[in-house]
Amino acid sequence: MNEKKQTSYPKDKINILLLENISDLAVQNFKRAGYESIRKLNGALPEEELIKEIKDVHLLGIRSKSQITKKVLDAAKKLQSVGCFCIGVNQVDLDSATSHGVTVFNAPYSNTRSVAELVIGLAIMLIRRIPDKNKAAHEGKWMKEAKGSYELRGKTLGIIGYGNIGAQVSVLAEAFGMKVLFYDILTKLPLGNAQSRKSLKDLLQESDVVTLHVPETPETMNMINKNSLKHVKKGAILINYARGEVVDLEALRQAIVAGQIAGAAVDVYPIEPEKNGDVFQTPLQNLPNVILTPHIGGSTEEAQANIGEDVSSKLIHFLETGTTTGSHSVPELALPLQAGTHRILHIHNNVPGVLSQINTLLSTHNINILGQYLKTNDQIGYVVLDIDKNLSKNAAELLKGVKETIKVRMLY
Numbered sequence: 001m002n003e004k005k006q007t008s009y010p011k012d013k014i015n016i017l018l019l020e021n022i023s024d025l026a027v028q029n030f031k032r033a034g035y036e037s038i039r040k041l042n043g044a045l046p047e048e049e050l051i052k053e054i055k056d057v058h059l060l061g062i063r064s065k066s067q068i069t070k071k072v073l074d075a076a077k078k079l080q081s082v083g084c085f086c087i088g089v090n091q092v093d094l095d096s097a098t099s100h101g102v103t104v105f106n107a108p109y110s111n112t113r114s115v116a117e118l119v120i121g122l123a124i125m126l127i128r129r130i131p132d133k134n135k136a137a138h139e140g141k142w143m144k145e146a147k148g149s150y151e152l153r154g155k156t157l158g159i160i161g162y163g164n165i166g167a168q169v170s171v172l173a174e175a176f177g178m179k180v181l182f183y184d185i186l187t188k189l190p191l192g193n194a195q196s197r198k199s200l201k202d203l204l205q206e207s208d209v210v211t212l213h214v215p216e217t218p219e220t221m222n223m224i225n226k227n228s229l230k231h232v233k234k235g236a237i238l239i240n241y242a243r244g245e246v247v248d249l250e251a252l253r254q255a256i257v258a259g260q261i262a263g264a265a266v267d268v269y270p271i272e273p274e275k276n277g278d279v280f281q282t283p284l285q286n287l288p289n290v291i292l293t294p295h296i297g298g299s300t301e302e303a304q305a306n307i308g309e310d311v312s313s314k315l316i317h318f319l320e321t322g323t324t325t326g327s328h329s330v331p332e333l334a335l336p337l338q339a340g341t342h343r344i345l346h347i348h349n350n351v352p353g354v355l356s357q358i359n360t361l362l363s364t365h366n367i368n369i370l371g372q373y374l375k376t377n378d379q380i381g382y383v384v385l386d387i388d389k390n391l392s393k394n395a396a397e398l399l400k401g402v403k404e405t406i407k408v409r410m411l412y
Contacts, residue, residue, distance in 0.1 A: 011033075011034040011035050011036075012036060012037070013037070014035050014037060014058045014059065014319065015037045015039075015056050015057050015058050015059075015078075016030060016035060016037060016038045016039065016057070016058065016059040016060075016061070017039050017041075017053065017054070017057045017059070017060050017061065018038065018039065018040040018041070018060075018061035019041050019043070019044055019045060019060075019061065019062050019063070019066050020041075020042070020043060020044050020062060020063035020064075020065055020066060020085075021040075021041075021042045021043070021063075022040065022061050022062075022063065022085045022308060023085070023304040023305055023307065023308030024308070025304075025305045025308035025309055025312075026061065026085065026308035026309070026311065026312040027040060029308070029309060029312040029313065029316065030312055030316070033316045033320075035316075043065075043274075043275055044062070044063075044065035044066040044067075044274070044275075045066065047067065047069055047071060047072060050066070050068075050072050051071060051072055051075040054072060054075055054076045054079065055075055055076070055077060055078070056078055057076065057078065057079055058078050058079065058080050058081075058319075059079075059080060059081050059082075059083065059315050059319070060076070060079060060081070060082045060083070061082075061083045061085055061311070061312075061315075062082065062083070062084055062085065062091065062092075063084070063085050063086045064084075064086050064088065064091055064295070065091070065274065066091060067091055068082055068091060068092040068093060068097070069093050069096070070093050070096040073093065073096045073097055073100050073102060074096075074100075076100070076102070079100070079102050080102065080103070080318070080319065080409070081102060081103040081104070081105065081315050081318055081319070082097065082102060082103070082104045082105070083105050083106075083311040083312065083314065083315045084104065084105065084106040084107070084311065085106075085107060085304075085307045085308060085311045086106065086107065086111075086298070086307065087106065087107065087108055087110075087111060087298065088106065088215065088216070088243075089104055089106050089328050090215075090216055092104050092328075094328055094329055095379070097328075097329040098329040098330070098377070098379045098380055099379060099380070099406070100406070100407075101330060101347035101380065101406040101407035102329060102330075103318055103324055103327045103329055103330045104327060104328045104329045105311055105314040105315060105318075105326050105327055105328070106311065106326070106328065107306070107307040107310040107311050108164060108326075109164050109310075110303060110306035110307040110309075110310045111297075111298030111299075111300070111303035111304075111306065111307060112164045112165045112168050113168060113302075113303070114297070114298045114299070114300040114302065114303040115165050115168075115169075115213075115241055115297040115298050116165055116168035116169045116172055117172070118241065118297055119165075119169050119211050119239055119241055119297075120152075120169065120172045120173065120176065122239055122241075122265040122291060123152060123157070123173075123209045123211070123237060123239065124152055125265075125291065126209075126237045126239075126262075126263035126264070126265060126289060126291065127149070127150045127151070127152060127155070127208075127209065127237055127263070128149045128150070129148050129149050129263065129289050131263070131288075131289050131290065131291055132288055132289050148262075152173075152176045152177070152178055152209075153176060153177035153178065154177060154178070154179075155178055155179070155208040155209060156178065156179045156180075156181060156206055156207050156208050156209070157169070157170075157173045157178045157179070157180050157181070157207060157208070157209045157210075157211065158181045158182070158183070158197075158203040158204065158206065158207025158209065158210045158211070159180065159181070159182040159183070159194075159211055159213060160182075160183050160184075160200065160203065160210065160211070160212045160213065160214055160223075161182075161183075161184060161212060161213035161214035161215075161242065162182040162183075162184040162188040162190075162194075162196075162213075163184075163213060163214075165213045165241075166182060166184075166211075166213035167188075167191050169211060169213065170182065170190075170191050170192065170194045171191055171192060174192045174193060174194070178209075179193075179195075180192070180193065180194040180195070181194070181195050181196070181197050181203050181206060181207060182194055182195070182196055182197070182203070183196070183197045183198075183199070183200050183202075183203040184196070185219070200223070200228060200231075201228070201231045204228060204231040204232045204233065204236075205231050205232075205233060206233065207232075207233060207236060208233065208235075208236055208237065209236065209237045209239065210232065210236060210237065210238050210239065211238075211239040211240075211241070212224070212239065212240045212241070212242040212246055212247070213241070213242050214242050214243065214246055215242075215243065216242075216243035216244075216245050216246065220243070220245070220246045221245050221246065222245065222246065222247070222248045223246050223247075224238070224240070224246060224247040224248065224251075224252065225247075225248040225251050226248065226251040226254070229251055229252065229255045229260060229261070230260075232255070232260060232261060234259070234260055235259075235261075235262045236261060236262060237261070237262060237263045237264065237265075238252065238261055238263075238264045238265075239264070239265045239266075240264075240265070240266045240267065240268060241265070241266075241267045241268065241297040242268065243268055244268040244269040244270045244271075244272065245270055247266070249266070249269070249270070249282060249283045249284055250283045252264060252266075252283075252284065253283040253284055253287065256284075256287050256288070256289075256290065257287070262289060263288075263289035263290065263291075264284065264287075264289075264290050264291070265290070265291040265292075265293070266282070266284060266290075266291075266292055266293075267292075267293045267294075267295055267296065267297045268295055268297075269282055269295075272294075272295060273294075280294070314326055319411075320411065320412075321334075321335075321337060321343070321411065322335065322343060322345045322384045322411055323335075324375075324382065330347060330380065330382050331375035331376055331377050331380070331381070331382045332375065333373055333375040333382060333384060335371060335373045335384045335386070338370055338371050338386045340370075340388070340389050341370050341371065341386040341387055341388065341389055342386070342387045342389055342395065342410060342411075342412060343384065343385070343386050343387075343410070343411040343412055344384075344385045344387060344395055344396050344399060344408065344409070344410050344411070345382070345383070345384060345385075345407070345408065345409045345410075345411065346358065346382075346383040346384075346385065346399050346402070346405065346407075346408050347380055347381070347382050347383075347405075347406045347407040347408075348380065348381050348383070348402065348404045348405050348406055349379070349380060349381070349404040349406060350376045350377065350378065350379055350380050350381045351404055354381060354383075354402065354403070354404050355374055355381075355383065357402050357403065358383060358385070358399060358402055361398055361399070361401070361402065362385075362387070362395060362398065362399075365394065365395075365398060367387055367388065367394075367395050367398075368387065368388035369385060369386070369387060369388075370386045370387065370388055371384075371385070371386030372384070372385050372386070380406060385399075395410075396408055396409075396410040
C-alpha cells in the first residue's frame with residue numbers, strides 16, 4: 001500500500017476555496033505543493049451562500065469582508081482550517097472555530113511596511129495641507145502659500161498601539177527627525193529613541209501628529225471620542241489606519257470644524273461597503289484637509305504577495321505536518337517529523353483524563369507510540385501522535401472512540 005492510499009486526506013481530494021481575490025501567489029503555492037482542487041472567487045459571500053458552498057471545503061481562505069459565523073462553521077463538516085489573508089481574525093467566530101477543532105491562521109506581519117509607509121506619507125501630506133491645495137488646483141485655483149504648512153522634522157508623533165505596525169512607524173518617523181511617543185496597555189520595549197507615555201491623555205496633549213494602531217476590542221471602541229479629543233493638542237493631525245470602531249467619526253468631524261484638529265486621514269470605518277462601486281458615506285466627507293481612503297492601508301502588490309505566501313504556507317504545513325504555530329484557535333505546537341511512523345492528529349475537549357484514555361487504548365491494542373505532544377487551551381486539547389508504522393493501521397479509528405473527541409485525522 002503506498003503513502004497516498006494510507007493518508008486519510010490525499011491531496012487530490014483536498015478542496016480549497018479562496019474568497020475576496022486572494023493573491024495568485026497563494027494559488028501557486030498550493031499547486032506547487034500538489035493541491036489541484038482550488039476554487040478562487042473575487043468577492044466575499046453572504047452567510048447563506050457561504051453555508052451552501054462550504055460543506056465540502058477542507059481549506060477556506062478569506063480576507064476582511066467574509067464573516068465566518070457559527071452557522072457557517074456548523075455547516076462546514078469537512079473544514080480543517082481557515083486562512084485569514086490579512087492582519088486580523090475578528091471576522092471569524094474564534095470560539096466556534098475552536099470548539100469545532102478548526103485552525104485559524106492569519107498574517108500579522110506581512111503588510112506592516114505597507115501601512116507604515118503610507119502613514120508617514122499621509123502625515124507629510126496633511127501637515128503641508130496638500131489635500132486643500134490639490135483640490136484647488138483641480139478646480140483651477142492657485143494656492144501658492146506657506147501659511148499653515150509645516151515640516152515633519154522636529155514635530156512630535158504620538159503612536160497609540162506600539163505593536164508590529166506602530167513600531168515600524170516609529171522607526172520611519174525618527175528617520176524624518178521626529179520625536180516619537182507611544183502609548184500601549186502592555187509594556188513594550190521602545191525602538192530607537194521612542195518614549196512611552198503612561199496615559200492616552202498625556203500622549204494626546206504632547207503630539208503634533210497622532211496615529212492609531214490598535215486592534216478592535218471592547219476597550220478600544222471609540223477610544224478617540226468627544227472627551228479624548230478635548231485633550232488633543234490644538235492644530236494636531238489625526239490618522240486612523242487601524243480599525244473602524246476606534247474613532248467616533250462624528251466627534252472627529254466636530255473637532256475638525258471647530259479647528260481643534262487641523263487635518264485627518266481615515267482608512268477604516270464602522271460600516272464599509274460590501275464591494276467596489278457601492279455607495280459610501282461618512283461624516284468626514286467634504287471637510288478641509290481630510291484624506292479618506294477605502295480600507296487600502298495594506299493593499300500593495302508586495303503586501304498581498306507576502307500575505308499569500310505566509311498564510312498558504314501555514315495552511316500547507318498544518319495539512320502535511322500538523323503544525324499549528326500561529327493558530328488562533330487550536331493550541332500552537334510543532335513536532336519534528338519522524339521516519340517510519342504514521343502521524344495522527346487528535347483534537348478533543350479539554351477535560352482531565354483524555355491523554356490517559358488515548359495511551360491506554362493504544363497500549364491495549366499493542367500500538368507503539370514513538371512520539372507524542374499535547375497542548376491545551378481553555379476549550380480544547382491538541383495531541384500529535386507518531387505511531388509505529390507497522391502497528392498503526394487501526395489507530396485512527398480507535399482514537400475516534402475516545403470520549404470528548406472533536407476531530408481525528410491521519411496525516412501519513
